[in-house]
Amino acid sequence: MTQTRVAAVADIHMGEDLRGRFRPKLHGIEDRADVLLVGGDLTRHGTIAEGRVVADELRDLPIPVVAVLGNHDYHSDCEQAITAILRDAGVVVLDDEATILSMNGTTLGVVGGKGFGGGFAGKCASEFGEPETKAFVRHTRHIAERWRHALSGLDSDHRVVLSHYSPVKDTLMGEPTEIYPFLGSYLLAEAADEEGADLIIHGHAHLGTEKGLTPGGIQVRNVAVPVIGMAYTVYRLNGA
Amino acid sequence: MDAPHYVAARVQRALAEDERTVELGIRVDVRGDKIFLRGRVSAPERRLLIEDVAREAAPGLSVHNEITLVEVREPGEEEPL
Ligand SMILES: [Fe+2]
Ligand SMILES: [Fe+2]
Numbered sequence: 380m381t382q383t384r385v386a387a388v389a390d391i392h393m394g395e396d397l398r399g400r401f402r403p404k405l406h407g408i409e410d411r412a413d414v415l416l417v418g419g420d421l422t423r424h425g426t427i428a429e430g431r432v433v434a435d436e437l438r439d440l441p442i443p444v445v446a447v448l449g450n451h452d453y454h455s456d457c458e459q460a461i462t463a464i465l466r467d468a469g470v471v472v473l474d475d476e477a478t479i480l481s482m483n484g485t486t487l488g489v490v491g492g493k494g495f496g497g498g499f500a501g502k503c504a505s506e507f508g509e510p511e512t513k514a515f516v517r518h519t520r521h522i523a524e525r526w527r528h529a530l531s532g533l534d535s536d537h538r539v540v541l542s543h544y545s546p547v548k549d550t551l552m553g554e555p556t557e558i559y560p561f562l563g564s565y566l567l568a569e570a571a572d573e574e575g576a577d578l579i580i581h582g583h584a585h586l587g588t589e590k591g592l593t594p595g596g597i598q599v600r601n602v603a604v605p606v607i608g609m610a611y612t613v614y615r616l617n618g619a
Numbered sequence: 620m621d622a623p624h625y626v627a628a629r630v631q632r633a634l635a636e637d638e639r640t641v642e643l644g645i646r647v648d649v650r651g652d653k654i655f656l657r658g659r660v661s662a663p664e665r666r667l668l669i670e671d672v673a674r675e676a677a678p679g680l681s682v683h684n685e686i687t688l689v690e691v692r693e694p695g696e697e698e699p700l
Binding site for chain 2: 397451454605610613615
């Protein structure tokens, strides 16, 4: 049977003050999981110095590491430099694209990126009115389009979507409903539902809850550190 | 005195924009002359910094720091999907 154990965490928000505090928690991860997915907000301010701390915490793990950035990682306009620093450390950083990993005779496809907001069906912003509003909604629409494209070309036994923003409301429970449009967008779920995936991982909603489901029935997990209270959680994907 | 609504908004904004905190995940509620901070952070220093920034943004109010410290535990059981 082909099974894949996916370890996932988000919102580790590293800074110089936390240097060396995350890595020890990853000790022995290779016995529990086949891959580690990191769902954005790796830093607090998105500085290059913080990016280096993250790279050092994730460097040379015995299992592959796939990451996306989060809104905090964009804060200092250094997202490209941070991406390069992480890639130098061996981390696969996805920017609305796909990667395929093979392990134990199984292939795992991961599609992802930061994602963005806009809200959820029936209560969301639309591409109408001021250019600022249109640009906001268009950004999410564009991302969802790229995910759909990446998923449609993906040939692997299992497929996981890795995001920072949430595709569903379920995993936001605990957050004030007024800010839902800044926490995620249904367009992300719609792309995954159309093309199919086994699991969607996200973070960003620190006050949210872990478990949810897309309208199409894909499992969604919010793995923000304040939500899971652990260095990572492990999900087992069974026979393809 | 400012309406509690605006005070809460000011503190929330300070927590998000102050370089020391950049914290978007904290709930701020103002009741009378008390300000309540709720949420979860992973380091005790951050919990205290958030309190400092909130106090500076709302001088004269007493700050009730109800932020919980999440100790990042060792991972538990895996979940089969
Ligand atoms: Fe975060
Ligand atoms: Fe975030």
